[in-house]
Amino acid sequence: METQENFFQKFNNWLRESVMVKLGVITFLVLILLIPSSWIQSIMTERQYRVEEVMNEVSQKWSGPQRMSGPILMIPYYRTITTKTGTTEIKEKVYILPEQLKVKAELKPEVLNRGIFDAVVYHSNIQTQAKFVQPDFKDLNIDESKIIQDQVCLLNGVSDLRGIGENPGLIINGKNYTTEPYAFDNENRILPLASYVKAKVSLHDILDSSSEIKLNLKLKGSRNLFFIPIGKSSEFNVNGNWGNPSFAGSFLPETRTVDEAHFDATWKILGFNRDFPQQWKDHMPAGLEQNDLGVNLLMPVDQYQKSIRTAKYGILVILLTFISLFMIELIVKTKIHPFQYILIGAALIIYYTLLLSISEHLGFNPAYIISSLLVIGMITLYSISFLKSTKVSALLAFLLSSFYTYIFIITQQEEYALLLGSIGLFIIIGIMMYVSRKINWYGEERKQIEA
Secondary structure, three states, X not given: OHHHXXXXXXXXXXXXXXXXXXXXHHHHHHHHHHHHHHXXXXXXXXXHHHHHHHHHHHHHHHOOOXXXXXXXXXXXXXXXXXXXXXXXXXXXXXXXXXXXXXXXXXXXXXXXXXXXXXXXXXXEEEEEEEEOOOOOOOOOOOOHHHEOHHHOEEEEEEOOHHHEOOOOEEEEOOEEEOOEEEEOOOOOOOOOOOEEEEEEOOHHHHHOOOOOEEEEEEEEEEOEEEEOOOOOXXXXXXXXOOOOEEEEEOOXXXXXXXXXXXXXXXXXXXXXXXXXXXXXXXXXXXXOOOOOEEEXXXXXXXXXXXXXXXXXOHHHHHHHHHHHHHHHHHHHOOOOOHHHHHHHHHHHHHHHHHHHHHHHHHOHHHHHHHHHHHHHHHHHHHHHHHHOOHHHHHHHHHHHHHHHHHHHHHHHOOOOHHXXXXXXXXXHHHHHHHHHHHOOOOOOOOOOOOO
């Protein structure tokens, strides 16, 4: 009986003193903490999706992202065909693009709030100037006498007609033309957009080499504004009071200036730069819809992206913290209970909910500082109770501060994140090797072998 008690006593002491058992327990705790860590990341992703939903809801009620294409000259005509019963005439249309196109768009963005979420919308004043040249109707196999003159139209595409604030003003050679909305049956994909501003015009006035076509349009939209460069020579100038533009599409601007409160960008596109012709009949030429350019008005909501990136390093912070505590145990010869590891791990997990919730109100950087100070302070004060030394607790606070500073630097440097991360981990491992070189891992004095 006494032998059995000695056995259990030795086994219990072995569990308490064994370095390998403690490492196994710590590894198990780290794996367990992966579960709440993944939950936190899911919450962050959900909040990011919520921002997108709010932006989409605001866009639906205000006016959606705008895409413009025009002016396009639509010329209907009759074509004679021969059938078994004789000859008949069918109605067809040819679409002509301008020789020269100049567009100037002035944007006035504003931020609409919905709860704690924001969405960017804008008012814009868009001025379009265009010139057409006489097409070769013979090459198009069109009899000019069969053109339906009273049905010739000029079409200016606008992706969301709800954004038009005033009646568009179309002026040709000083003459004002009446415009009306036109929803095109786009099942056969003849035009790039489905909705247009339509005006019946004089073909003679349009094709006169001295004619200048002007369209003034006040347009509301949200998030972005894009144009299709349909002119054989196209020039676009877009400017606005916004400090976070992103120039996108198939072409980047030739010149651009961006500061904290304003941007100005200019594009110059030639027919050689695109892959579609200046005229067509039956089907929209391939490539017309894909060739576009414009600006995205980005909302500075990077707190979600940075919070998610920070949370991905959460397991690294937990692992480094637990390793630091384990090495402190060995060096200062103290004992830290697994439950105390769990509480410290829980504090490290709660850190990310603090970061997310505070960043939604104050931004990422202030939230990171506040959350780090709160969690480091709480863990440091708690560690005093079992480390029994303010100096050792201060050392733990320094290590935690170093870890969070290291993660903050990585999240700020997107281009160098991998490089900094690799160098940082290399240095950390080197420090651990240096500190642990004199630790007696087997818990017993090494015996020198006498020769």
